Amino acid sequence: MTSGTSINDLLTAMTRDEKLAMLHQHSPPIERLGLGRFHTGCEALHGVAWLGEATVFPQPVGLAATWDPELLRRIGEAASIEVRAKRAVDPSVSLNVWAPVVNTLRHPLWGRNEEGYSEDPDLTAELGAAYSRGLRGEDPHVWRTVPTLKHFLAYNNETDRSVTSSHLPPQTLREFELPAHFHAVASGWVGSVMPSYNLVNGRPAHLCAELMDELRDAAAVELAICSDAAAPSFMVDLQRFYATHAESHAAALTAGVDSYTDHDSDAKPTIQAFTEALDQGLISEFDIDRAVRRVLLIRERSGEFTPETDPYRDIGPADIDTPEHRDLAREAAGRGVVVLENRESAGARALPLVSRDATTPASIAVIGTFADHLVHDWYSGTPPYHVTLAAALRERFPEAQIRVADGADRVALRSVDADRYVEATGAEAKLAATATTATPAAQFDVTDWGHGTVTLRSVSTGKLLSGGDWIVSASAGRVGGWVAQETFRLVTGADGTSTLQHVGSGKWVRILDNGLLTVEADRESAARFVLRVLRSGAAAAADACVGAERVIVAVGNDPHIDGRETQDRPDLELPQQSRELWNTAVESGAAPVLVIVSSYPYNIAPLVPDASAVVWSCHAGQELGHGLVDVLAGDREPEGRLAQTWWESPEDAGNLLDYDVVTSSATYRYSSAAPIYPLGHGLTYSRVDYESIELDRPRLTAPEPTTTHVPARRAPDDDAGSRTVDHEATTAAVTVRNTGDRPAHELVAVWVRAPRLTVRAPEIRLAGYRRVQLAPGERRTVTVPVHAGLLAVWDVAADPVDFRTRQAPVSTRGAFVVQAGTYRVVSGPDAGTPVVTSNVTIDGPQPGVRRPDILEAAAAHAFDSVVTGALSRVAGECLDVQPHRQRGWARFDRVQLHGRSRITAVLARSGHGRSAATIRVRPSGTDQAWTEIAHLQLPSADPDPYEWHDAGADLTHGNLPAAATLDLQVELIAGTRLAALRFD
Numbered sequence: 001m002t003s004g005t006s007i008n009d010l011l012t013a014m015t016r017d018e019k020l021a022m023l024h025q026h027s028p029p030i031e032r033l034g035l036g037r038f039h040t041g042c043e044a045l046h047g048v049a050w051l052g053e054a055t056v057f058p059q060p061v062g063l064a065a066t067w068d069p070e071l072l073r074r075i076g077e078a079a080s081i082e083v084r085a086k087r088a089v090d091p092s093v094s095l096n097v098w099a100p101v102v103n104t105l106r107h108p109l110w111g112r113n114e115e116g117y118s119e120d121p122d123l124t125a126e127l128g129a130a131y132s133r134g135l136r137g138e139d140p141h142v143w144r145t146v147p148t149l150k151h152f153l154a155y156n157n158e159t160d161r162s163v164t165s166s167h168l169p170p171q172t173l174r175e176f177e178l179p180a181h182f183h184a185v186a187s188g189w190v191g192s193v194m195p196s197y198n199l200v201n202g203r204p205a206h207l208c209a210e211l212m213d214e215l216r217d218a219a220a221v222e223l224a225i226c227s228d229a230a231a232p233s234f235m236v237d238l239q240r241f242y243a244t245h246a247e248s249h250a251a252a253l254t255a256g257v258d259s260y261t262d263h264d265s266d267a268k269p270t271i272q273a274f275t276e277a278l279d280q281g282l283i284s285e286f287d288i289d290r291a292v293r294r295v296l297l298i299r300e301r302s303g304e305f306t307p308e309t310d311p312y313r314d315i316g317p318a319d320i321d322t323p324e325h326r327d328l329a330r331e332a333a334g335r336g337v338v339v340l341e342n343r344e345s346a347g348a349r350a351l352p353l354v355s356r357d358a359t360t361p362a363s364i365a366v367i368g369t370f371a372d373h374l375v376h377d378w379y380s381g382t383p384p385y386h387v388t389l390a391a392a393l394r395e396r397f398p399e400a401q402i403r404v405a406d407g408a409d410r411v412a413l414r415s416v417d418a419d420r421y422v423e424a425t426g427a428e429a430k431l432a433a434t435a436t437t438a439t440p441a442a443q444f445d446v447t448d449w450g451h452g453t454v455t456l457r458s459v460s461t462g463k464l465l466s467g468g469d470w471i472v473s474a475s476a477g478r479v480g481g482w483v484a485q486e487t488f489r490l491v492t493g494a495d496g497t498s499t500l501q502h503v504g505s506g507k508w509v510r511i512l513d514n515g516l517l518t519v520e521a522d523r524e525s526a527a528r529f530v531l532r533v534l535r536s537g538a539a540a541a542a543d544a545c546v547g548a549e550r551v552i553v554a555v556g557n558d559p560h561i562d563g564r565e566t567q568d569r570p571d572l573e574l575p576q577q578s579r580e581l582w583n584t585a586v587e588s589g590a591a592p593v594l595v596i597v598s599s600y601p602y603n604i605a606p607l608v609p610d611a612s613a614v615v616w617s618c619h620a621g622q623e624l625g626h627g628l629v630d631v632l633a634g635d636r637e638p639e640g641r642l643a644q645t646w647w648e649s650p651e652d653a654g655n656l657l658d659y660d661v662v663t664s665s666a667t668y669r670y671s672s673a674a675p676i677y678p679l680g681h682g683l684t685y686s687r688v689d690y691e692s693i694e695l696d697r698p699r700l701t702a703p704e705p706t707t708t709h710v711p712a713r714r715a716p717d718d719d720a721g722s723r724t725v726d727h728e729a730t731t732a733a734v735t736v737r738n739t740g741d742r743p744a745h746e747l748v749a750v751w752v753r754a755p756r757l758t759v760r761a762p763e764i765r766l767a768g769y770r771r772v773q774l775a776p777g778e779r780r781t782v783t784v785p786v787h788a789g790l791l792a793v794w795d796v797a798a799d800p801v802d803f804r805t806r807q808a809p810v811s812t813r814g815a816f817v818v819q820a821g822t823y824r825v826v827s828g829p830d831a832g833t834p835v836v837t838s839n840v841t842i843d844g845p846q847p848g849v850r851r852p853d854i855l856e857a858a859a860a861h862a863f864d865s866v867v868t869g870a871l872s873r874v875a876g877e878c879l880d881v882q883p884h885r886q887r888g889w890a891r892f893d894r895v896q897l898h899g900r901s902r903i904t905a906v907l908a909r910s911g912h913g914r915s916a917a918t919i920r921v922r923p924s925g926t927d928q929a930w931t932e933i934a935h936l937q938l939p940s941a942d943p944d945p946y947e948w949h950d951a952g953a954d955l956t957h958g959n960l961p962a963a964a965t966l967d968l969q970v971e972l973i974a975g976t977r978l979a980a981l982r983f984d
Helices: 007-013 016-021 060-064 069-089 121-136 170-186 209-218 231-237 245-255 268-279 285-301 323-335 389-396 537-545 576-587 621-633
Strands: 146-152 192-195 338-342 363-367 401-405 409-415 421-425 430-435 444-448 454-458 464-466 473-476 488-492 498-502 508-511 517-521 529-535 550-556 593-597 613-617 688-695 699-701 729-738 744-753 765-774 779-787 793-795 815-817 821-828 836-843 854-856 862-864 866-870 877-881 887-895 902-909 915-923 931-938 949-954 966-973 976-983
Touching (some): 007 285, 016 268, 016 285, 060 121, 060 323, 069 121, 069 323, 121 146, 121 170, 146 170, 170 209, 170 793, 192 209, 245 268, 268 285, 363 389, 389 401, 389 621, 401 537, 430 517, 444 576, 498 529, 529 537, 613 621, 688 744, 688 821, 688 836, 729 744, 729 765, 744 779, 765 779, 862 866, 877 887, 902 915, 902 931, 915 976, 931 949
Parallel strands (some): 699 836
Antiparallel strands (some): 409 444, 409 529, 421 430, 464 473, 488 498, 498 508, 688 729, 793 815, 821 836, 854 976, 862 887, 866 877, 902 949, 902 976, 915 931
16 A cells, blocks of 8 residues: 555445454455555563564563562563564564453452453553553654453453453443553553453443443544454354344444454454345444444554654664563562561571571472473463573572472373283374383373362473373473363372373373273263372472572462363362472471462462471562572562462452452452451562551542542553543652661552441552552651542442433443541551551542432442343343342432322343332431332243333322431332332
């Protein structure tokens, strides 16, 4: 195409068929217009992925532990440079990158926990915007890459993720789920968004037009919306929301989805669906033009149409894995290390390993799965090198004896039927039951990853067993792939023999007549083996500990096993083999250091009492070992702080499938459970005392209610995503002092604790933070602004909407209000330790009352056993009784019914049998007994969940309490859907 040709010129010149083809992820070239081949999507979550060797930075959950948006910006910059470098070699590499992920880490059992940043939505927004800024670049015209924000919205479970619906009442939606997305797009560094697989309030996220429109309204630049892989087909094939793909694709297009990632590179099904939709009049060419224009905008922003002025055109292969990027990877790995415990004995702390007089240990035992091992996750690139913990210890302490034991049992498998040992044979290392003795070729190291899942590594090849090619071979370098082929279950029978199940396929191993092992059997025909333990992993670990001056136990998870995309974690516990290794180290008489290398929190409460120190790192990429040892040795002062709470049990974290964190009292904001380690926890090698906190303005005036989302708290000294904040603010001045003898990197965070209010507010909320470095003995006063608007809650009663005239009520139901009261402003080392406290009083009116003509069902203040559902396939919300529950209720607070003579419920049926609603009231703010004022029922009929009927009753004022305002409760029986209550 000619430089200067506009997108409108291209659209005018395209044929209908050319436009339709551009709706698919893989757009063909249009040579006559000078358009090359294009596709959306290049994975760059923490470095370039799936494109060969590239710098691998720490996982996002580890990057968040730095609490440093500027560091994330630098890493985003490095990743985008390497994307450009890959494209210089292969022009098919897309400059539309699918990162970052800004789903909050609501629950630690989420299988994709490592991809998110934080449990706090505002911190997530800040870090996501900063990483996006690095990906986008600073040139005012050409984007280095075009970031895609993932995944919109309320996506935090993997099991059945495409058919589960996230129940989001207005308050949770506005206060907890939307902020990370809205604030990140408002930064101006994001060019596209990807909806999530799940349903939101009963409607597929890819069809949530109201919310996508709001997101676009909040964005600083126009957004393209790219579907997640296969999600367009799921709307028919899994979610069954529409009967045909023409209907579902038409609905997604009109809802605002522009690019369709489906059927891999085969665009034909997508084109056919849109062609049928056009022929049926479900969409118009205007709808197609709008989507194509947004896709072209991605390409225009990346400089594709003006290559001669592209400021990044000189980036090439030499810009991959540069010394600067290696240094950045090491810095990020070290800064994300969190020291969770560090005990003192005989006047000295367990860490750092180098003592005050510079004495280094003469011998170090490092045992456990991650003693000399590191792993990739699904969205990792291929590291050009890797540094393990043991390798880094040898490098740092060249004179010390470094003893390594991974804790794996070394075994041999003898076939019961063949009476031969299984061995790796031939150049392809295929397994066969042909050995007469347990030679090294017939020996395997077994690592237990928990819940019966193991990997087996061949001693002779050094490779993992894989069942991916029918015949089992010892050929895999690591656990990986969309379906991991390298994991097995060793199942011991009543006779003491073992069978081997391949986890990826669910099939069992059997032996062919020639002795080869294949994955194809059912359990009954599986080969039986005698499992002979040649070397106990625990015994080898115990031997390594004998006489060692220091013992380090390094354990954790593999991101492809028992917690990954499509699979949530079963629990918070460490694998049994890891716990036994810990016990071995403790029983050796050492005071071991526990190092957790993981994608998520663990319940380590039973282990902590015996630990001299506890340290956590994410899977920090190629520089994991250096990052850990830099901190363990004391060459880098600890900086990491948890961006996610570590709970003792899943129950403390809440129900994985219950997204209504307000009602269920989940996350650090609402939970009353005592965590193992709170949000923000992390130790220095010194001691920092919090001496005082003072507010320059102890009284503020509440701002006016607004339906505009409250601006995100901005990280100090970072202008990514900065916006004017009109709310009054007080400045918290926190005085801290380093009373130790080492420098300290302190996270000075300010939190707000709300009093008991009319509309429930978070028990605690992060208001702001600063990172400071304190020299020994240094005292410093750190200032953090606290804006009154930050205290806003979403009150569904603040702006009721007329159900009869609005078809898109979700966008305006309620408003943000700052409630009058006295709030505690606190600071301390973490969210659970308020050391210094002050108060700020907010002056203003209390939340008002409802004088309704209409109460929308979904605009309730409280719920039990009901969830939000779809009012229709295209817009609106209602209430449904939860599956498998007999009844449920919703409560509407502060309703004024004076002068009302009739109540009408708008009901539909979602099952056979009767459909009924019972209405009760009581004086607002009391615990008085409920008074029934109406029982409304629909006649029996075939259920149609989208066919709404009125059921009314007269109000008898003699039954109404005399109070000025009432709380109103609606009880629904199973099979009943409620859209609204109407009053006359």
